[in-house]
Amino acid sequence: MHDIVSRRFIDSIGEGQKISFVHSNKNASIQMRQTVSVYKGQHYFLVSLDAWSKTGGDMEVNYISPITVYSANGASCFVKGENPRILDVPFDNDNWTKVLTAEWIPGKLQQGTGYNFTSLYDLNNLSGLVIGAVTHDFWKTGIHYTLSGKKGVVDSLAVFGGAATSDDKSLPAEYGGNDGTHDMVSHGAMKGKSVYSPKIFVCGSENRNDAFKAYGIVNRKLNGYLDWKDSAPFYWNSFGVEGVLGYEGRMMPEGVLKISDELASLRNFSHNKKVYLSIDSYDQGIYNKEVLKSIQEHCVKNNQELGFYFIPFAVWTWKSSVEKDKLQYTDSFIRDVTLKDNNGKTIVYKDGEFGAFPLDPTHPATRERIIGELQKAKAIGAKFLKIDFLTAGALESSIRFDKKIQSGLQGYNFGMKMLKGLIDSVLGPDVFITQAISPTFPNQYAHTRFLSTDVYSHLRNDQKGFPHYGSTASSMISSSHLGWMQGTLWPFTNMDISVMKNFQKNNDISEQDVKVRLITMIIMGSVLGDGSDFRNRVAKERALHFLNNKYLSEYFNNPKAFIPLKVADGLDEDQQLAFYLPGDTVYASLVNFSNDGSFHYRFQKDKLQLYDEAYNIYDFFSNKK
Amino acid sequence: MKFFLYSAAFLILPVISAGQIISTTKESTIITSDFYKILLSKKSGTIDYNFSDGSFINNTVAVVKTIGAILITAMTLKCMTL
Numbered sequence: 001m002h003d004i005v006s007r008r009f010i011d012s013i014g015e016g017q018k019i020s021f022v023h024s025n026k027n028a029s030i031q032m033r034q035t036v037s038v039y040k041g042q043h044y045f046l047v048s049l050d051a052w053s054k055t056g057g058d059m060e061v062n063y064i065s066p067i068t069v070y071s072a073n074g075a076s077c078f079v080k081g082e083n084p085r086i087l088d089v090p091f092d093n094d095n096w097t098k099v100l101t102a103e104w105i106p107g108k109l110q111q112g113t114g115y116n117f118t119s120l121y122d123l124n125n126l127s128g129l130v131i132g133a134v135t136h137d138f139w140k141t142g143i144h145y146t147l148s149g150k151k152g153v154v155d156s157l158a159v160f161g162g163a164a165t166s167d168d169k170s171l172p173a174e175y176g177g178n179d180g181t182h183d184m185v186s187h188g189a190m191k192g193k194s195v196y197s198p199k200i201f202v203c204g205s206e207n208r209n210d211a212f213k214a215y216g217i218v219n220r221k222l223n224g225y226l227d228w229k230d231s232a233p234f235y236w237n238s239f240g241v242e243g244v245l246g247y248e249g250r251m252m253p254e255g256v257l258k259i260s261d262e263l264a265s266l267r268n269f270s271h272n273k274k275v276y277l278s279i280d281s282y283d284q285g286i287y288n289k290e291v292l293k294s295i296q297e298h299c300v301k302n303n304q305e306l307g308f309y310f311i312p313f314a315v316w317t318w319k320s321s322v323e324k325d326k327l328q329y330t331d332s333f334i335r336d337v338t339l340k341d342n343n344g345k346t347i348v349y350k351d352g353e354f355g356a357f358p359l360d361p362t363h364p365a366t367r368e369r370i371i372g373e374l375q376k377a378k379a380i381g382a383k384f385l386k387i388d389f390l391t392a393g394a395l396e397s398s399i400r401f402d403k404k405i406q407s408g409l410q411g412y413n414f415g416m417k418m419l420k421g422l423i424d425s426v427l428g429p430d431v432f433i434t435q436a437i438s439p440t441f442p443n444q445y446a447h448t449r450f451l452s453t454d455v456y457s458h459l460r461n462d463q464k465g466f467p468h469y470g471s472t473a474s475s476m477i478s479s480s481h482l483g484w485m486q487g488t489l490w491p492f493t494n495m496d497i498s499v500m501k502n503f504q505k506n507n508d509i510s511e512q513d514v515k516v517r518l519i520t521m522i523i524m525g526s527v528l529g530d531g532s533d534f535r536n537r538v539a540k541e542r543a544l545h546f547l548n549n550k551y552l553s554e555y556f557n558n559p560k561a562f563i564p565l566k567v568a569d570g571l572d573e574d575q576q577l578a579f580y581l582p583g584d585t586v587y588a589s590l591v592n593f594s595n596d597g598s599f600h601y602r603f604q605k606d607k608l609q610l611y612d613e614a615y616n617i618y619d620f621f622s623n624k625k
Numbered sequence: 626m627k628f629f630l631y632s633a634a635f636l637i638l639p640v641i642s643a644g645q646i647i648s649t650t651k652e653s654t655i656i657t658s659d660f661y662k663i664l665l666s667k668k669s670g671t672i673d674y675n676f677s678d679g680s681f682i683n684n685t686v687a688v689v690k691t692i693g694a695i696l697i698t699a700m701t702l703k704c705m706t707l
Contacts, residue, residue, distance in 0.1 A: 002670040002699075004654045006647055017647060019654060021665050021672065021699075023687070028702035034672065034687050036656065036663055041644045043660040047672075049687045051697075063690035067672075067682070073700070075671070075684035120680065127678050157682065162690070189692050204661055204676030 044203035052194035062189040065160035077154035081122025088114035090179035096469040107149040130211035133198040136441035185396040188407030216488025224444035239280035240531015246286035262534035264302035276384040278307025292380040307384030308377040313393030329372025332365035339397035358392035361415025362402035374426040390438035443489040456503040473593040483561030486525030497531035500542035525561030
């Protein structure tokens with residue numbers, strides 16, 4: 001029996017009508033209710049599911065899907081368009097794993113699983129559907145799909161809470177190798193007299209970017225948003241110079257002071273904005289509290305602030321140390337604070353003799369350690385935090401200190417809320433927070449999040465003499481689909497740091513590659529971060545030319561993500577991209593990563609929201625006609 | 626512009642609410658707007674979603690799996706062991 005009841009409602013999103021679809025059967029032990037919420041004047045609607053036991057007993061559920069299509073059951077899904085695609089998004093931004101744009105192949109079934117959100121769209125005009133979770137309090141949301149061999153036809157589609165996938169190293173990164181939740185334990189079960197699914201946003205639009213923006217705004221209205229009132233900060237980050245600052249002696253404290261002075265000499269760049277000197281991972285034997293404090297005092301004289309780096313939910317240490325050593329700042333053994341696999345053993349988050357081990361966000365010792373780190377940040381006067389390896393805190397575990405926390409994402413939410421509360425109480429509210437390696441959601445605890453991590457600024461992964469990962473082209477394969485996050489989920493995106501000459505020990509990049517990298521940061525609405533060693537003459541000269549560029553400096557006071565007109569397609573690096581930003585001054589940008597030649601693209605006035613009038617065209621960097 | 630039309634023959638209780646028209650019959654409820662049409666079938670327990678560009682997701686079901694690997698769909702509420 002399937003009954004339908006509808007009623008008017010008002011919530012934090014708006015006013016609308018809620019239609020409940022109740023499924024019951026006298027022989028069944030449970031009842032289910034699908035709820036479709038439609039909102040006044042909106043393109044989108046929300047779908048959710050809850051279920052409860054008819055006997056009043058507890059249920060235990062670790063998979064729940066409000067929208068499932070099985071073609072075997074007569075269900076069907078079709079994406080209109082000449083060039084249909086499905087967007088397959090990784091759970092986090094780690095390991096240089098890219099957003100996949102799966103294309104239909106005639107006669108071939110293709111399966112995949114993406115996370116949190118997807119789009120079924122036409123590549124040619126970027127119209128289509130956006131589907132994604134807007135609640136992130138318990139479930140990791142997965143989107144499992146099977147594309148049929150017939151163009152535009154989806155054989156199966158399941159949008160579900162309960163995604164927990166291990167990395168299968170035998171597979172390519174984007175196909176199960178590294179794009180999942182990195183779990184070793186199955187998704188924690190929701191227990192209780194009733195259970196509920198994630199709320200799923202569904203929107204069809206002629207403009208996919210509008211649908212994504214609406215998705216971001218609904219997330220923001222339901223879950224919150226961490227606003228930043230000042231102009232966007234600029235930050236210098238030490239990771240561009242040395243992986244662990246001071247460890248190999250590449251940059252000792254006096255070098256950091258020199259960087260501070262060089263930054264201060266870039267007048268346009270430092271004008272009217274906060275400049276942060278962000279110390280990344282560092283050798284604590286060299287950069288002790290006193291040294292960091294003295295660097296901070298030097299920064300203050302240069303009208304700069306100091307940034308601090310830490311890892312709240314994982315500990316990097318020797319494998320042998322996990323069992324015998326105590327967690328820094330606490331009286332607890334590391335082994336007693338870690339998340340555990342099904343055999344009760346500590347989960348290895350990053351493997352290696354010196355590896356990373358996930359900490360239970362609900363354990364009091366994790367909290368103690370965070371307080372210890374924040375007190376250190378306070379002692380050195382830090383006003384900028386880069387928090388990293390957050391995915392560790394979202395891992396599923398066979399046991400947690402707080403038994404009420406039943407899933408990885410519930411634990412991560414608990415941890416992030418605690419962390420933000422501690423930052424506020426220890427450091428105060430005027431601290432800029434950037435998330436590096438992290439799941440996309442929850443979003444409401446930081447001012448920005450890296451769209452992809454560890455970008456080294458060389459043009460392409462296949463460039464001779466450079467790493468086969470971390471290029472600008474590679475980062476844009478993902479990021480060109482994610483600009484909508486700026487202003488909806490976070491005030492700014494973060495495209496990671498540029499470098500003016502070379503990243504750590506990598507070879508030198510060309511001046512053109514520096515320019516391309518900066519253009520991609522402009523396009524994506526990123527905060528401007530740089531990791532150059534300005535002690536080097538070439539790096540300094542280029543910094544004067546690029547970072548101190550008047551127009552670039554002004555732009556990064558209030559960066560806005562451009563609207564995509566042509567997005568990345570596939571994993572190949574020969575991407576040719578087009579974007580624009582409407583307004584009194586319209587910005588237009590083309591980026592050509594192809595080795596094969598020129599990129600011809602015709603900007604249409606109506607697409608750029610221009611009227612049929614005469615316009616002047618200026619170069620962004622020189623402001624010349 | 627209206628992309629979707631519903632047949633008046635099926636209409637029992639139309640509710641015009643906030644840009645959407647909700648009509649209910651013995652067999653279904655249909656929510657229609659400029660942008661989508663959603664059909665909830667009381668007969669089958671499925672939901673159809675149709676969008677203004679011609680894309681659709683039809684005959685969708687809700688699914689729950691319990692820890693004992695029992696799968697239950699909203700269509701029948703019958704338990705199936707996986």
